[in-house]
Amino acid sequence: MMQPFKQLLSRKVVAVSLSAALLMTGTLAIPAPEAGAMSYSKAQDVIATSKSYMGTPYKFGAKLGQTKVFDCSSFVWTVFNQYGKKLPRTSKEMSKVGTYVSKANLKPGDLVFFYSPIHHVGIYIGNGKVIHTYGAPGVTISDMTKGWWKNNYTTARRVM
Incomplete structure (x- = not known):
């Protein structure tokens, strides 16, 4: 019973952390992919x-x-x-x-x-x-x- 609670709590911590990163910086520190070619x-x-x-x-x-x-x-x-x-x-x-x-x-x-x-x-x-x-x-x-x-x-x- 304790394990599912820890997983849920862990997911919420990650979600809150990502939300805070977006709120404070306006972006995530994820490398941008190379530009897509025109069609x-x-x-x-x-x-x-x-x-x-x-x-x-x-x-x-x-x-x-x-x-x-x-x-x-x-x-x-x-x-x-x-x-x-x-x-x-x-x-x-x-x-x-x-x-x-x-x-x-x-x-x-x-x-x-x-x-x-x-x-x-x-x-x-x-x-x-x-x-x-x-x-x-x-x-x-x-x-x-x-x-x-x-x-x-x-x-x-x-x-x-």
């Missing part, structure tokens, strides 16, 4: 939209809101803006929004950043590939698992 269908839409700009010429400092030329960040800004996601103007500023994603956990639609300090951004499309723009040929797809892209990868963020 598969939305990621496919973002990728399809980004691919629709393949070959669009590169121009450093390209003006936001137009689609005749892009720099890397205006390209990413334009694609995500079409899905209601407002991003900062520069790749460096973009690298501070959303949630960090490790390279091993990249999902299509994540933003990937290059150089140190950061001054290049693209959209991860899966299978180690990134769609982005720089110089000729304009908007293009590169393999992040090889060469320069592999050696200069810096970080990634999940923004949707």
Whole structure:
């Protein structure tokens, strides 16, 4: 008879303790999970939209809101803006929004950043590939698992 009472009392102590922790701090000290990826269908839409700009010429400092030329960040800004996601103007500023994603956990639609300090951004499309723009040929797809892209990868963020 005494054992069930102790279990009940123990549960109440735990419940009161958790309630007090929430009341005083507004949160529990539980690690936050890594951000969830955008839905598969939305990621496919973002990728399809980004691919629709393949070959669009590169121009450093390209003006936001137009689609005749892009720099890397205006390209990413334009694609995500079409899905209601407002991003900062520069790749460096973009690298501070959303949630960090490790390279091993990249999902299509994540933003990937290059150089140190950061001054290049693209959209991860899966299978180690990134769609982005720089110089000729304009908007293009590169393999992040090889060469320069592999050696200069810096970080990634999940923004949707």
